Amino acid sequence: MINNTDAVRVIDSNREDAVVVPTMNAGNHRFGLPSVTTNQNLDLPISGAMGKASNVGLGIALAQPGRKVFVLDGDGSLLMNLGALVTTSTKAPKNFYHFLFNNGVYAVTGGQPIPGSEGVTNWEEVARGAGYAAVFSFDNLEDFTTGISDALAAEGPVFIHLAVEPEIENTPVQFRTRASRTAQQAYQEVTAALAGDN
Amino acid sequence: MTTEVYESVLHPQSLVAELKKNNVSHVVWLPDSETNFLYNMMMEEPTLDLIPVCREGETMAVAAGLWVGGANPVVLIQNTGVFEAGDSIRGLCLDLNQPLVMLVGYRGWTRRGPTPDSAGRFIEHILHAWGINYYLVETDDDADRISIAFDESVRLNRPVAVLIGTEFGV
Numbered sequence: 001m002i003n004n005t006d007a008v009r010v011i012d013s014n015r016e017d018a019v020v021v022p023t024m025n026a027g028n029h030r031f032g033l034p035s036v037t038t039n040q041n042l043d044l045p046i047s048g049a050m051g052k053a054s055n056v057g058l059g060i061a062l063a064q065p066g067r068k069v070f071v072l073d074g075d076g077s078l079l080m081n082l083g084a085l086v087t088t089s090t091k092a093p094k095n096f097y098h099f100l101f102n103n104g105v106y107a108v109t110g111g112q113p114i115p116g117s118e119g120v121t122n123w124e125e126v127a128r129g130a131g132y133a134a135v136f137s138f139d140n141l142e143d144f145t146t147g148i149s150d151a152l153a154a155e156g157p158v159f160i161h162l163a164v165e166p167e168i169e170n171t172p173v174q175f176r177t178r179a180s181r182t183a184q185q186a187y188q189e190v191t192a193a194l195a196g197d198n
Numbered sequence: 199m200t201t202e203v204y205e206s207v208l209h210p211q212s213l214v215a216e217l218k219k220n221n222v223s224h225v226v227w228l229p230d231s232e233t234n235f236l237y238n239m240m241m242e243e244p245t246l247d248l249i250p251v252c253r254e255g256e257t258m259a260v261a262a263g264l265w266v267g268g269a270n271p272v273v274l275i276q277n278t279g280v281f282e283a284g285d286s287i288r289g290l291c292l293d294l295n296q297p298l299v300m301l302v303g304y305r306g307w308t309r310r311g312p313t314p315d316s317a318g319r320f321i322e323h324i325l326h327a328w329g330i331n332y333y334l335v336e337t338d339d340d341a342d343r344i345s346i347a348f349d350e351s352v353r354l355n356r357p358v359a360v361l362i363g364t365e366f367g368v
Contacts, residue, residue: 021263044266048289052259055251056290059263059271062224062249083252087260091249187294191266 001165002141004101008033010141011070011099014148015039018068018097019060019190021046023053024108026072026101029179031167033072041193044186045179051080054088054098061093061156064194068095068152075102075123076114082126088157089131096156098132103166111168127159139163206337208364210236213301213335214243216344220299223269224249226257230276232303232362254279258286261298276303277321277361284324287357292328295355299347304334304361325359332359 004025011020012033019042022033027045029035037043044060046053057071078084078100088096104117115121124135134154138144144162151160169176213236217225225240226249240246249271251257257273264271275283280302291298306318313319325332331350333343344360351358 046259048285048293049259050255050285050289052255052286052290055256055259056263056266059226059260059265059269060267061263062247062260063264063267063269081253081256084256087249087251087256184294187262187266187296191268194266194268 001139001163002144004103004164004167005031005035006141007101007144007162007164008072009036010145010148011072012036012038014152015070016068018042018070019044019057019064019194020070020072021053021057021060022072023047023051023077024074024101025103025164025167026074026099028167029181030177034179034181040181041189044190045183047183051077051084053077054081054084057098058084058088058091058093058096060194061096062091065093065095068097069093070097070099072099072101074107075100075104075117076106079114079116085127085130085132092131092133092157094156097152097158097160098127099160099162101162101164103164105166105168107166107168110170111166123161124159127161132157132159134158135161137161208335208337208341208362210239212338212341213344214239214246216341217272218243218245220345220348221270222272223247224261224264224271225274226251226260226264226271227274228252228254228257228276228279230279230303230305232276232305232364233274233301236274253282255283255286258283258290258298262290262294262296265296265298272299272301274301276317277305278317280321280324280359281317287328287330291357296357297351297355298357299344299351300357300359301344302359302361304363307361307363321361330357330359332361334361334363336363
Protein backbone atom coordinates (compact mmCIF):
# COMPACT_ATOMS: atom_id res chain seq x y z
CA MET A 1 0.00 0.00 0.00
CA ILE A 2 1.16 3.52 -0.79
CA ASN A 3 0.93 6.37 1.69
CA ASN A 4 -1.52 9.01 0.41
CA THR A 5 0.95 11.91 0.71
CA ASP A 6 3.72 9.90 -0.92
CA ALA A 7 1.39 9.16 -3.85
CA VAL A 8 0.50 12.80 -4.49
CA ARG A 9 4.16 13.79 -4.09
CA VAL A 10 5.23 11.34 -6.81
CA ILE A 11 2.48 12.59 -9.09
CA ASP A 12 3.35 16.23 -8.45
CA SER A 13 7.03 15.63 -9.15
CA ASN A 14 6.08 14.20 -12.56
CA ARG A 15 3.49 16.79 -13.52
CA GLU A 16 5.57 19.25 -15.58
CA ASP A 17 2.86 21.67 -16.84
CA ALA A 18 -0.11 19.35 -16.32
CA VAL A 19 -3.38 20.54 -14.81
CA VAL A 20 -4.18 18.38 -11.78
CA VAL A 21 -7.76 17.80 -10.63
CA PRO A 22 -7.79 16.01 -7.25
CA THR A 23 -10.75 15.02 -5.11
CA MET A 24 -11.35 13.62 -1.59
CA ASN A 25 -8.17 12.18 0.09
CA ALA A 26 -6.04 13.17 -2.91
CA GLY A 27 -7.27 16.75 -2.67
CA ASN A 28 -7.11 17.17 1.09
CA HIS A 29 -5.17 20.27 2.11
CA ARG A 30 -3.39 18.47 4.97
CA PHE A 31 -2.28 15.24 3.30
CA GLY A 32 -3.31 15.51 -0.36
CA LEU A 33 -1.98 17.43 -3.34
CA PRO A 34 -2.37 20.90 -1.78
CA SER A 35 0.14 19.88 0.92
CA VAL A 36 2.90 19.10 -1.60
CA THR A 37 2.06 20.97 -4.78
CA THR A 38 4.71 22.81 -6.75
CA ASN A 39 2.26 24.56 -9.09
CA GLN A 40 -0.90 25.57 -7.27
CA ASN A 41 -2.02 27.75 -10.19
CA LEU A 42 -2.75 24.58 -12.14
CA ASP A 43 -4.41 22.64 -9.29
CA LEU A 44 -8.20 22.43 -9.34
CA PRO A 45 -9.47 20.52 -6.27
CA ILE A 46 -13.06 19.36 -6.78
CA SER A 47 -15.41 18.42 -3.96
CA GLY A 48 -19.13 18.52 -3.34
CA ALA A 49 -20.08 17.24 -6.75
CA MET A 50 -20.71 13.53 -6.21
CA GLY A 51 -17.75 12.03 -8.04
CA LYS A 52 -17.45 14.51 -10.89
CA ALA A 53 -13.70 15.27 -10.75
CA SER A 54 -13.05 13.08 -13.79
CA ASN A 55 -15.72 14.90 -15.78
CA VAL A 56 -14.15 18.26 -14.95
CA GLY A 57 -10.78 16.87 -15.98
CA LEU A 58 -12.27 15.56 -19.22
CA GLY A 59 -13.60 19.01 -20.06
CA ILE A 60 -10.19 20.61 -19.47
CA ALA A 61 -8.46 17.90 -21.51
CA LEU A 62 -10.79 18.48 -24.46
CA ALA A 63 -10.40 22.24 -24.29
CA GLN A 64 -6.61 22.04 -23.87
CA PRO A 65 -5.51 19.12 -26.08
CA GLY A 66 -1.87 20.16 -25.95
CA ARG A 67 -1.60 19.88 -22.19
CA LYS A 68 -1.76 16.82 -19.96
CA VAL A 69 -4.57 16.62 -17.42
CA PHE A 70 -4.25 14.44 -14.31
CA VAL A 71 -7.39 13.46 -12.40
CA LEU A 72 -6.76 12.13 -8.88
CA ASP A 73 -9.97 10.24 -8.16
CA GLY A 74 -11.24 8.27 -5.18
CA ASP A 75 -12.71 4.79 -5.41
CA GLY A 76 -15.92 5.81 -3.66
CA SER A 77 -16.10 8.90 -5.85
CA LEU A 78 -15.69 6.91 -9.03
CA LEU A 79 -18.39 4.48 -7.93
CA MET A 80 -20.79 7.41 -7.65
CA ASN A 81 -20.16 8.28 -11.26
CA LEU A 82 -19.00 5.07 -12.90
CA GLY A 83 -20.46 6.03 -16.27
CA ALA A 84 -17.79 8.74 -16.46
CA LEU A 85 -15.32 6.05 -17.50
CA VAL A 86 -17.36 5.42 -20.64
CA THR A 87 -17.96 9.13 -21.22
CA THR A 88 -14.19 9.62 -21.11
CA SER A 89 -13.29 6.70 -23.34
CA THR A 90 -15.92 7.80 -25.88
CA LYS A 91 -14.10 11.10 -26.43
CA ALA A 92 -10.74 9.38 -25.80
CA PRO A 93 -8.53 12.40 -25.08
CA LYS A 94 -4.89 11.44 -25.57
CA ASN A 95 -3.81 13.87 -22.83
CA PHE A 96 -6.02 12.43 -20.06
CA TYR A 97 -4.50 10.53 -17.09
CA HIS A 98 -6.89 9.12 -14.52
CA PHE A 99 -5.28 8.12 -11.21
CA LEU A 100 -7.54 6.09 -8.92
CA PHE A 101 -6.69 6.33 -5.22
CA ASN A 102 -8.10 3.00 -4.11
CA ASN A 103 -8.19 3.00 -0.31
CA GLY A 104 -11.23 0.75 0.01
CA VAL A 105 -13.21 3.08 2.27
CA TYR A 106 -15.21 6.27 2.45
CA ALA A 107 -12.26 7.92 4.21
CA VAL A 108 -13.81 11.35 4.69
CA THR A 109 -16.92 10.01 6.42
CA GLY A 110 -15.23 7.81 9.00
CA GLY A 111 -13.79 4.91 7.04
CA GLN A 112 -16.81 2.82 6.15
CA PRO A 113 -16.03 0.19 3.46
CA ILE A 114 -17.15 1.04 -0.05
CA PRO A 115 -19.16 -1.47 -2.08
CA GLY A 116 -16.90 -3.96 -3.82
CA SER A 117 -13.88 -3.19 -1.67
CA GLU A 118 -13.56 -6.69 -0.18
CA GLY A 119 -11.82 -8.05 -3.26
CA VAL A 120 -15.02 -8.02 -5.30
CA THR A 121 -14.21 -5.30 -7.82
CA ASN A 122 -11.24 -5.37 -10.17
CA TRP A 123 -10.66 -1.73 -11.07
CA GLU A 124 -8.13 -2.42 -13.78
CA GLU A 125 -10.64 -4.64 -15.59
CA VAL A 126 -13.38 -2.05 -15.11
CA ALA A 127 -11.24 0.64 -16.76
CA ARG A 128 -10.07 -1.67 -19.51
CA GLY A 129 -13.62 -2.80 -20.20
CA ALA A 130 -14.84 0.79 -20.31
CA GLY A 131 -12.42 1.46 -23.13
CA TYR A 132 -9.38 3.17 -21.63
CA ALA A 133 -6.39 3.01 -23.96
CA ALA A 134 -3.92 1.87 -21.30
CA VAL A 135 -4.13 0.63 -17.70
CA PHE A 136 -1.41 0.54 -15.04
CA SER A 137 -1.49 -0.58 -11.42
CA PHE A 138 0.84 0.00 -8.48
CA ASP A 139 0.63 -1.16 -4.89
CA ASN A 140 3.97 0.05 -3.48
CA LEU A 141 5.85 3.32 -3.56
CA GLU A 142 9.02 2.01 -5.17
CA ASP A 143 7.24 0.53 -8.18
CA PHE A 144 5.07 3.63 -8.55
CA THR A 145 8.07 5.97 -8.39
CA THR A 146 9.85 4.10 -11.15
CA GLY A 147 6.77 3.12 -13.18
CA ILE A 148 4.90 6.40 -13.41
CA SER A 149 7.02 7.60 -16.32
CA ASP A 150 5.83 4.65 -18.43
CA ALA A 151 2.23 5.46 -17.57
CA LEU A 152 2.68 9.12 -18.50
CA ALA A 153 4.40 8.20 -21.74
CA ALA A 154 1.38 6.17 -22.84
CA GLU A 155 -1.30 7.71 -25.02
CA GLY A 156 -4.53 8.46 -23.17
CA PRO A 157 -6.96 7.97 -21.82
CA VAL A 158 -4.75 6.22 -19.29
CA PHE A 159 -5.99 4.68 -16.04
CA ILE A 160 -3.50 4.34 -13.18
CA HIS A 161 -4.73 2.28 -10.25
CA LEU A 162 -3.03 2.96 -6.91
CA ALA A 163 -3.54 0.89 -3.77
CA VAL A 164 -3.23 3.57 -1.06
CA GLU A 165 -3.61 3.76 2.70
CA PRO A 166 -6.74 5.67 3.74
CA GLU A 167 -6.49 8.94 5.68
CA ILE A 168 -9.65 8.59 7.70
CA GLU A 169 -11.50 11.67 8.93
CA ASN A 170 -14.33 11.44 11.40
CA THR A 171 -15.14 15.06 12.14
CA PRO A 172 -18.39 16.54 10.89
CA VAL A 173 -17.76 18.69 7.82
CA GLN A 174 -18.71 21.95 9.54
CA PHE A 175 -16.02 21.46 12.21
CA ARG A 176 -13.13 20.59 9.91
CA THR A 177 -10.24 22.94 9.18
CA ARG A 178 -10.89 24.40 5.78
CA ALA A 179 -8.33 24.92 3.08
CA SER A 180 -7.13 28.52 2.83
CA ARG A 181 -7.65 28.44 -0.94
CA THR A 182 -11.34 28.12 -1.72
CA ALA A 183 -12.74 26.10 -4.61
CA GLN A 184 -13.91 29.34 -6.19
CA GLN A 185 -10.41 30.83 -6.02
CA ALA A 186 -8.93 27.69 -7.53
CA TYR A 187 -11.49 27.75 -10.34
CA GLN A 188 -10.66 31.38 -11.13
CA GLU A 189 -6.89 30.91 -10.86
CA VAL A 190 -6.73 27.85 -13.11
CA THR A 191 -9.02 29.52 -15.64
CA ALA A 192 -6.78 32.58 -15.68
CA ALA A 193 -3.60 30.52 -15.89
CA LEU A 194 -4.89 28.57 -18.88
CA ALA A 195 -6.23 31.71 -20.55
CA GLY A 196 -2.76 33.20 -20.29
CA ASP A 197 -1.44 30.34 -22.33
CA ASN A 198 -3.93 30.77 -25.15
CA MET B 199 -57.61 40.33 -48.12
CA THR B 200 -55.00 37.70 -47.43
CA THR B 201 -54.54 35.82 -44.22
CA GLU B 202 -51.01 35.33 -42.98
CA VAL B 203 -50.59 31.94 -41.40
CA TYR B 204 -48.54 32.03 -38.24
CA GLU B 205 -46.40 28.94 -37.99
CA SER B 206 -45.86 28.36 -34.30
CA VAL B 207 -43.09 25.83 -34.68
CA LEU B 208 -39.57 25.69 -33.34
CA HIS B 209 -37.14 24.43 -35.97
CA PRO B 210 -33.76 22.98 -34.99
CA GLN B 211 -32.14 25.37 -37.46
CA SER B 212 -33.16 28.24 -35.24
CA LEU B 213 -31.45 26.73 -32.23
CA VAL B 214 -28.28 25.83 -34.12
CA ALA B 215 -28.14 29.36 -35.52
CA GLU B 216 -28.28 30.72 -31.98
CA LEU B 217 -25.50 28.41 -30.85
CA LYS B 218 -23.31 29.54 -33.74
CA LYS B 219 -24.16 33.18 -33.15
CA ASN B 220 -22.93 32.82 -29.56
CA ASN B 221 -19.74 31.01 -30.57
CA VAL B 222 -20.60 27.80 -28.77
CA SER B 223 -17.74 25.32 -29.04
CA HIS B 224 -19.14 22.19 -27.35
CA VAL B 225 -22.59 20.74 -26.64
CA VAL B 226 -22.51 18.45 -23.61
CA TRP B 227 -25.67 16.47 -23.82
CA LEU B 228 -27.86 13.50 -23.17
CA PRO B 229 -30.73 12.84 -25.59
CA ASP B 230 -34.35 13.68 -24.86
CA SER B 231 -37.52 13.61 -26.89
CA GLU B 232 -38.01 17.40 -26.85
CA THR B 233 -34.74 18.03 -28.66
CA ASN B 234 -34.56 14.91 -30.80
CA PHE B 235 -34.51 16.65 -34.19
CA LEU B 236 -31.62 18.82 -33.07
CA TYR B 237 -29.21 15.91 -32.94
CA ASN B 238 -28.70 15.38 -36.66
CA MET B 239 -28.28 19.05 -37.29
CA MET B 240 -25.67 19.39 -34.58
CA MET B 241 -23.80 16.39 -35.91
CA GLU B 242 -23.58 18.08 -39.31
CA GLU B 243 -22.39 21.38 -37.87
CA PRO B 244 -18.58 21.43 -37.99
CA THR B 245 -18.20 24.21 -35.44
CA LEU B 246 -19.93 22.18 -32.72
CA ASP B 247 -18.22 19.36 -30.84
CA LEU B 248 -20.79 17.05 -29.25
CA ILE B 249 -19.92 15.36 -25.98
CA PRO B 250 -22.38 12.61 -25.05
CA VAL B 251 -22.55 11.64 -21.38
CA CYS B 252 -24.06 8.72 -19.49
CA ARG B 253 -25.98 10.69 -16.89
CA GLU B 254 -27.02 14.33 -16.74
CA GLY B 255 -24.99 15.30 -13.68
CA GLU B 256 -21.89 14.77 -15.78
CA THR B 257 -22.88 17.57 -18.15
CA MET B 258 -22.35 20.30 -15.56
CA ALA B 259 -18.91 18.98 -14.63
CA VAL B 260 -17.69 18.48 -18.19
CA ALA B 261 -18.95 21.97 -19.02
CA ALA B 262 -17.11 23.39 -16.00
CA GLY B 263 -13.88 21.82 -17.21
CA LEU B 264 -14.40 23.08 -20.73
CA TRP B 265 -14.98 26.58 -19.40
CA VAL B 266 -11.83 26.43 -17.28
CA GLY B 267 -9.94 25.34 -20.37
CA GLY B 268 -11.14 28.31 -22.38
CA ALA B 269 -13.97 26.73 -24.38
CA ASN B 270 -17.57 27.93 -24.59
CA PRO B 271 -19.93 25.01 -23.88
CA VAL B 272 -23.67 24.61 -23.41
CA VAL B 273 -25.45 21.67 -21.89
CA LEU B 274 -28.51 20.09 -23.48
CA ILE B 275 -30.63 17.84 -21.27
CA GLN B 276 -34.25 17.18 -20.34
CA ASN B 277 -35.88 18.69 -17.25
CA THR B 278 -35.80 15.24 -15.63
CA GLY B 279 -32.04 15.46 -16.06
CA VAL B 280 -31.98 18.78 -14.22
CA PHE B 281 -33.51 16.96 -11.26
CA GLU B 282 -30.83 14.26 -11.54
CA ALA B 283 -28.03 16.82 -11.88
CA GLY B 284 -29.04 18.76 -8.79
CA ASP B 285 -25.89 18.38 -6.72
CA SER B 286 -23.65 19.16 -9.68
CA ILE B 287 -25.62 22.32 -10.39
CA ARG B 288 -25.26 23.30 -6.73
CA GLY B 289 -21.63 22.30 -6.18
CA LEU B 290 -20.22 23.40 -9.54
CA CYS B 291 -22.39 25.88 -11.44
CA LEU B 292 -23.68 27.85 -8.47
CA ASP B 293 -20.86 27.53 -5.93
CA LEU B 294 -18.18 28.29 -8.53
CA ASN B 295 -20.16 31.13 -10.18
CA GLN B 296 -19.96 29.40 -13.52
CA PRO B 297 -21.48 31.09 -16.54
CA LEU B 298 -23.45 28.37 -18.31
CA VAL B 299 -26.49 28.18 -20.56
CA MET B 300 -28.51 25.06 -19.93
CA LEU B 301 -30.82 24.10 -22.79
CA VAL B 302 -33.52 22.04 -21.14
CA GLY B 303 -36.18 19.97 -22.87
CA TYR B 304 -39.42 20.91 -21.12
CA ARG B 305 -41.03 17.49 -20.79
CA GLY B 306 -44.63 17.76 -19.72
CA TRP B 307 -45.04 21.41 -20.71
CA THR B 308 -48.58 22.34 -21.66
CA ARG B 309 -49.98 25.75 -22.50
CA ARG B 310 -53.59 24.62 -22.32
CA GLY B 311 -55.45 22.11 -20.22
CA PRO B 312 -54.05 20.10 -17.32
CA THR B 313 -50.35 19.32 -16.78
CA PRO B 314 -50.34 15.66 -15.74
CA ASP B 315 -46.57 15.11 -15.95
CA SER B 316 -44.81 15.95 -12.68
CA ALA B 317 -41.62 16.72 -14.64
CA GLY B 318 -43.50 19.63 -16.16
CA ARG B 319 -45.05 20.72 -12.88
CA PHE B 320 -41.85 20.78 -10.81
CA ILE B 321 -39.11 22.17 -13.04
CA GLU B 322 -39.88 25.86 -12.71
CA HIS B 323 -40.23 25.53 -8.94
CA ILE B 324 -36.81 23.85 -8.76
CA LEU B 325 -35.19 26.58 -10.84
CA HIS B 326 -36.81 29.23 -8.64
CA ALA B 327 -35.52 27.46 -5.52
CA TRP B 328 -31.95 27.56 -6.84
CA GLY B 329 -32.28 31.16 -8.02
CA ILE B 330 -31.65 30.15 -11.63
CA ASN B 331 -33.33 32.45 -14.13
CA TYR B 332 -34.90 30.86 -17.21
CA TYR B 333 -36.48 31.64 -20.56
CA LEU B 334 -39.16 29.68 -22.36
CA VAL B 335 -38.61 28.97 -26.05
CA GLU B 336 -41.57 27.52 -27.95
CA THR B 337 -41.30 28.86 -31.50
CA ASP B 338 -38.71 30.27 -33.87
CA ASP B 339 -39.78 33.73 -32.78
CA ASP B 340 -38.56 32.92 -29.27
CA ALA B 341 -35.14 31.66 -30.33
CA ASP B 342 -33.40 34.98 -29.75
CA ARG B 343 -34.05 34.47 -26.05
CA ILE B 344 -31.10 32.06 -26.18
CA SER B 345 -28.83 35.01 -26.87
CA ILE B 346 -30.39 36.82 -23.95
CA ALA B 347 -29.56 33.80 -21.77
CA PHE B 348 -25.94 33.83 -22.98
CA ASP B 349 -25.53 37.52 -22.24
CA GLU B 350 -27.04 37.10 -18.81
CA SER B 351 -24.98 34.07 -17.82
CA VAL B 352 -21.70 35.79 -18.71
CA ARG B 353 -22.68 39.14 -17.20
CA LEU B 354 -23.79 37.61 -13.90
CA ASN B 355 -21.42 34.60 -13.79
CA ARG B 356 -24.37 32.29 -13.26
CA PRO B 357 -26.15 29.41 -14.96
CA VAL B 358 -29.24 30.43 -16.95
CA ALA B 359 -31.77 27.92 -18.26
CA VAL B 360 -33.60 27.91 -21.58
CA LEU B 361 -36.68 25.71 -21.44
CA ILE B 362 -37.47 24.18 -24.83
CA GLY B 363 -41.23 23.93 -24.70
CA THR B 364 -42.14 22.23 -27.96
CA GLU B 365 -41.21 19.28 -30.10
CA PHE B 366 -39.29 20.47 -33.11
CA GLY B 367 -40.75 20.82 -36.55
CA VAL B 368 -38.79 19.29 -39.40
